[in-house]
Amino acid sequence: MTSRECAALALSVTCATALFTAAPASTAPATAAPVVAPLGGDQGQTRARDPYFPLSGNQGYDVQHYDLGLDFTPASHELAAEATITARAERRLARFTLDYSGPPIQRITVDGREAAYRREGQKLTVVPAEALRPGRDFTVQVRYGGRPEPINDPALGLYGWINTDDGAVTLNEPDGARTWYPVNDDLRDKATYTFRITTPTGVTALANGEPQGRPRAGNGRTTATWTMAKPMASYLAMVAIGNFDVTRTQVDGIPNITAYDPAIPGDDSFLHSATAAAEQWGVTKFGRYPFDSMGGVIDPSDAGYALETQSRPVYDSPPDESAVVHESAHQWFGDSVTPTSWQDIWLNEGFATYAEWLWQEEHGGPSAQETFDGLYATPAGDPFWQLKTGDPGRDEMFNYDVVYLRGAMTLQELRSTIGDDAFFRLLREWNERYRYGNVGTCDLIRLAEEISHRDLQPLFQAWLYTAAKPAR
Structure with a gap:
């Protein structure tokens, strides 16, 4: 299948190279800052935005690493923090934006020099003392503090920084990282992370990756350091603080x-x-x-x-x-191999749900085909069939029937069509070929056709891009 054919299959939106279309913006908590940056000059937006979250991300630079110093007191839920972002300019940047809707900002520097800034909704515009040249590595430090608050979206639920009875936990999917640190919240801009979490002594702090030595204690407070050395999308960053x-x-x-x-x-x-x-x-x-x-x-x-x-x-x-x-299973499907766009979330949830079916099949439960058959018996007029699995819409991106179950059904139909040898080879090759990268549905179609030597366009059109019960 050519890139043009695949783009046509998915209404010109599933390929990584396809142009994204506009979609309703997510609701962001209102924030403001007293420091106002001038608005002239380049801010770095060069590629199309995610159709479900068009306000998120900036493609004018590539973040390499986040170093997050977080000093948190569970009794008051107050956070004092400094985020150090190491990035490379992809184009000339007279100014650039980060995603941020967290506590008040105290100071921003770029390469050690004071930078002007402005906050508007979820966007933080930073104006360095001098424009950044293409290809230049630069460092942004943002000092901020206060009480982080989560996003409570009517369709997507509660996410971001969530205070708990004894501390806090972060659950960022889809765009909640901005509630607790300044971030380039683009699925395509993966980075490595260091977390330096300071709490009252006796409180435990965990994060992604591995602890670096023993926590350091002094003056009644303890600092734990964790590192994630593999590239990570920002929605997967995590800290958990408490008992x-x-x-x-x-x-x-x-x-x-x-x-x-x-x-x-x-x-x-x-x-x-x-x-x-x-x-x-x-x-x-x-x-x-x-x-x-x-x-x-x-x-x-x-x-x-x-x-x-x-x-x-x-x-x-x-x-x-x-x-x-x-x-x-998500550690393979979603974390290591991450969608390019949120409309392809079925590549995360369909695969992880299908992993459950495979586990049951091999551990005394029903076969994946039996699970499929039970779901396929759902009448054609049922709401189960009335959205597109491959493009469910922002507000339905976590719809369990459409994205999780019908995503898994798509994989079972693919398995039945190409056979077990080709299917299980596909699962392994998918993770090996795209490890630590980003993918779209077109990448899966191309790989499945490469392995099976079959035209699979009708299958994926019926199961992903038709809001109706597929014929069999």
């Missing part, structure tokens, strides 16, 4: 670090063992594990869901086996 029982072991040489709020009744060992089993099984299906540690955090909040934060998913309550398999 936790932490368990650390090794699984095939990879640290398994899980944390459990002791206030929760139940078995605090299940998450640890289930995570190890799910990740080991995932290696046999999807290829080598993509990160340097694994684990999970159980931290009650008002969110009411789990999230596949990179290397260490967060669960709002003790998960069952299927939930652990689902979030573990």
Whole structure:
């Protein structure tokens, strides 16, 4: 299939090279700042924005690393922070924007020199003392402080920085990172991270990746440092602060670090063992594990869901086996291999849901085909079939029937069409070829056709881009 044919299949929006169309903007908390930056000059927007979140991101620069110094006091939920962003200019930047709707800003510097700035909605415009040349590496430091607040979206729910009874937890999907640090919130701009989290001594702080030595204590406060050395999309960044029982072991040489709020009744060992089993099984299906540690955090909040934060998913309550398999599978599908656009979220949720079906198939449950058949019996007039899985719309991007279940059904239909050998080769090749990168549905179609030597356009058109029950 050519790029032109694939673009036509998905109404010119699924290929990574396709032009995005406009969509309603997300609702952002109103914020303001007393320092006003002049508005002339280049701000860096060069490529099309995400159709579901057109306010997010800036493609005029490429972030390499975020160093987040977070000093948090659970009793008051006050945060004092400094974010250091290392980036490279892709074009001349007389000014540039970051996504930020967090606490008040105290100071911004670019390469150590004071910078003017302006806040408007979720955008923070920064004006360096002198314009940044294309190809130049630069460093932005933003000092800020106050009480972060989450986003509570009528369609997407509660996300971002969420204060808990004993601390806080961050759940950023889709665009909540801006509630607690300045960020280039573009799925395509992955970066590495360092988290330096200071809390009152006795409070535990966790984040993505691996701890760097023992926490440093002094003057009644303790600083824990964590690093994520593999590229990470900003919606997957995580910190969890509070009272936790932490368990650390090794699984095939990879640290398994899980944390459990002791206030929760139940078995605090299940998450640890289930995570190890799910990740080991995932290696046999999807290829080598993509990160340097694994684990999970159980931290009650008002969110009411789990999230596949990179290397260490967060669960709002003790998960069952299927939930652990689902979030573990996301480490391959979504975290390592990340969609280029949010309209392709089925590439995350359809694959993770299908991993649940595969797990059940191999662990005494129904086969994936039996699960598919039960869902396919849903009558054609049911709302189950009345949205497009490959483009559900911003407000329906977490629709369980449309994105999760019908996404998994698409994969089962693909498996039935191309056969098990080609299908399971596809799962492994997908993760090997696109590891740490970004993809669109067209990339999946091209790879599936390459492996199977079949024209799969009708299958994907029917299952992803038709708001109706596909014929079989």
